[in-house]
Amino acid sequence: MLSIVRVSHEGRNSMEKGSIPFVVSTGVNSSRHKNILTRTETMATLEESRLIGRGNEKEEIIKLISNKDLQRFRVISLWGMGGIGKTTLVRDIYQSQEISSMFDKRACVTVMRPFNPVTLRGSLVVQLGGKDEKDLRRCLEGRRYLLVLDDLWSRVEWDAIKQYLPETAASCIIVTTREENIAKHCSKDERNIYKLNHLGLDDACTLFTKKVFKETVNLDEQYPELVEQAKLILKKCRGLPLALVTIGGFLASQPKTAFEWRKLNEHISAELEMNPELELIKAVLLKSYDGLPYYLKACFLYLAIFPEDYMILRRRLVRRWIAEGYSSEVRGRSVEEVLDSYFMELIGRSIILPSQQSIHSRKGIDSCHVHDLIREIAISKAMEENLVFTLEEGCSLNNQGTVRHLAISSNWNGDQCEFENILDLSRLRSLTVFGNWRQFYISDKMRLLRVLDLEGEWELVDHHLKHIGKLVHLRYLSLRGHASVFHVPNSLGNLRQLQTLDISGTSIMKLPRTIIKLVKMQRILASGIGTEYTGLYDPDVPALLRLPLCSALCCVACCAPGIFTEELYLEDDAQFNRRDVCTAFCCNILPYYAAGGQNPGGVEVPSGIWKLKALHTLRTVDISAGKAVLQDIKRLTRLCKLGLLGINKRNSQELCSTIACLSGLESLSLDSRRETGLSGCLDGVSSPPENLQSLKLIGNLVKLPEWIQGLKNLVKLKLEWSRISEHDAAIQVLGNLPNLATLRLLDDSFAGEEVGFSFRQEAFPCLKVLQLDWIGNLKSVGFEEGAAPKLELLQYIGWINDFRVGLFSGLACLPSLKEFMLYREHWVKTEFVEHLRGQLAENINGPVLKSWQ
Structure with missing residues (x-):
C-alpha cells in the first residue's frame, strides 16, 4: 500500500x-x-x-x-x-x-x-x-x-x-x-x-522567538521580564529544532507573561507527557528509545541516575555497568570492551551526546551528557519500571516501594527516618550520592548493594566508612575526589565480591593488608591529591595536610582527648573526629614527610598482592619502599594497565624485569619525581610488551630508551619533565612509530638552549593529536610537505615570551588539520595570532584557531 x-x-x-x-x-x-x-x-x-x-x-x-x-x-x-x-x-x-x-x-x-x-x-x-x-x-x-x-x-x-x-x-x-x-x-x-549538530545558542534563540512572536524580536529590549524563563527554555531544548519550534508554537497561543513561561518550565515533564501540543516532541524522541536493542535499553535507563547537565565519565559509567552485570565476555572480547562498545553505540545512535572529544583518551571520547529532553524520557521510563529513584528537594515522601537504583541529590536535607521510610532499602542494587553526606546513607538494610558511588568533593571523612565491610555484595566502590579520606578500614577485606576500588584523588597512601583477600578484584585505581588533584605542597589543601598544624592537633588529640569534642570542624565543614585526626597523621602525613615529601599520588600495596589474579588495572603504586612489591606485581600476568611511581636506581633492574614479564600490558605509566628521575632506569627493558598502546613517562630521561622504537602498536605517548636533549633524534624515532595517534609533550619534556621540532616528510603517518605544553626554550615547530597527514588537532601552551612570529611553520601542509588550540589568546601578541591565521587560511581543509582559559 x-x-x-x-x-x-x-x-x-x-x-x-x-x-x-x-x-x-x-x-x-x-x-x-x-x-x-x-x-x-x-x-x-x-x-x-x-x-x-x-x-x-x-x-x-x-x-x-x-x-x-x-x-x-x-x-x-x-x-x-x-x-x-x-x-x-x-x-x-x-x-x-x-x-x-x-x-x-x-x-x-x-x-x-x-x-x-x-x-x-x-x-x-x-x-x-x-x-x-x-x-x-x-x-x-x-x-x-x-x-x-x-x-x-x-x-x-x-x-x-x-x-x-x-x-x-x-x-x-x-x-x-x-x-x-x-x-x-x-x-x-x-x-x-x-x-548534523544542534543549533548554536543565537540561532536557537532566533528560531524560538520567531515561532513565539511570528517575527524576530530582541527579548532583552522588548520583553525583559521573559528573559530569565526564556533562557531556561532554551537550555532545556539545547538547540533541538523540533523542541524549539514545538514549544515556541505552544507559547505563541499563551499569554506572553513570565508567570505562564515559569509554569511551563516548572512542569515540563508533565507537559511533555500530557499536553497534546507538546506530545510530538516525546513521540519523536521516544522512537529513538523504542528502536534500541534490549541490551542498550538497560544501559540507557541507567543514565537517569545522574543529575541534569552532569558530565558522565565514560570509564566511570562502564565500570558501573560491569558491576551491575550488564554484559559478559563475548567471542574473546572482555566485558569492558563489550560495554565500551555499548557506550559508543549509544553515542552513534545519538541517544547520548559526547561532552568533549579528549586528547587524554585512546577512544577519543572521555565523557557524555544526556540531552535534557531525552533525559526526561529516561527518567519517565526508569520510574515506570521502578528502576531509578532520586531523593531531592520536594520529592514525594510516600513509600516508593522497591527500586533498584537510588540517587541522592545535593539538595535533599531529610533525616534518617524519612530516608528509611521512602523506599525498601533491602532491594537496592546501587547508591549514588552527589553531595550533602549523611552517615545513615550506608545502612545495614542494603544487603544486596552492588555499587556504592561516593565520587565527589564533599564532607566525607574516614569514620563515615566504618560500616563499609557489611556491604558484602559490593562490586564497585568509589571514593574518588575526597581529599579528607586518609584511610580505608580493614573491614574492606569482607567485600569478597569487589571488582573495582577507586580511591583516586583521596589522601590514602596505603591499602590495608586485608585487601589481598579480594580475589575477584579487577581494578585498583589510586592517584592521590599530589597528582590529579591539589598537591600536598599547595596552600589550598585541607588543613590536616599542613605539618605544623597537624603536629599540634595530633598531639592534643592523642594525648589529651578530653579537650576535644567528638567531632571537629577543621575546614570546609568536614566533620573530623579524634580518630580521623590520628589516622591522618600516623598513616599518611608523618610517613609522607618522613620520606622527604616525595612521590605524592602513589599508594603502597601490601605484600601478597599477587594473590589478586583477576587484576587487570593497577595504578598508581608507590614502589620506592623496595623490590618486593615488584616481585608481586610480576606475577599478575593478567595486568593490562599498570601505573608505578617511586622509581629509582635501586629498583630499576627489578622494574625492567617486571615490565618484560607482563607481556599483556596495554597501558604503562612510569613516574619518578626525584632529581635523577628515570634516567638510566629503563635501559634494561629487553623485550617491552608487544601490545603496548599507551605509554606515559614522567621524570628525567635525558634520552629516549631504545626499546621505544620497537613499539609498533603504540597509539598514545606522553612525556613530561623528561628533559630530552637530542631533539631531532627523538622526534625521528617517534615519527617512525606506525600507529602513534596522540603525542603529548608536556612540561620540560625537551631541554636545551634552543628546542626545535622538525616534522619531516612521511613522519607520523597516523598522528591525529599533537599537544605541546610548557616546553622551555621552544624556538621552532615546522611541518614539511607530507608530514603528519592525519593530524587533526594541534594544541600549544607556552610562556608569554614564547609566542613569536615564525614559531610554527608549514601549517598549510597539514591536509587533515581541523583545529589549532591556543591557550589564553589574550596573552599572545597580535602579530603571532595573525601569522597563525594566515597559515591556517592557506590550508585547504579550513582549520580554525581556538583559544581557552
Missing part, C-alpha cells in the same frame, strides 16, 4: 522538473496511520526552521552533491538525533533550483516502520515515471539521478534497496538516519558522511 503525502495531481512528468514533495513509504500494519501522522506533523512543525541556523550545512551538502571533481556515483549520509532537522534540511536542498537542474531523474521517500522493500520501491517508481516496483532499475539505468532515502533505521533496509539502484556516474543518493553506523554503512567514503 502506498500513502503519498502532499503529492500534486499533475503526476509523474512534473516530478522530473519541479519542486517535489516527499513520498512516505509505509507498511500495512495498523500502526501506519500513527506513523504517517507523526512524520507529517514533524515535517510541518519544522517547516519554519528550514533556513534558520542551517545555511552553512545546506551550502556544504550542496557542494558535496555538485562537486564536479567527483563525477562518479556517490552516497551522502546525513545523521543526527531525532528532531535535529535532518528531513527539513534535505527537503530544502532537494527542492532548491540549484540542484533540480543537475539531474535527469529525482525522487525522495521517507521510510516508515514496519519496513516493506516492495512498497518502498513502488514509492520511488511513482515519482520516477515507471509502472510498478519492478521498473525501478530500468527507470534509473543510464540516467543521472538524485534519490533521497529519509530516515533509514537499519543496514538491512539499505541493503534491501541498494541492489536495485544502478551506480550511474554522477548520480547521487542522500540517506538520513539517526545512527552513525548506518551512515558509515551506506557511505564508505568518510568525506560523504555528515553529522
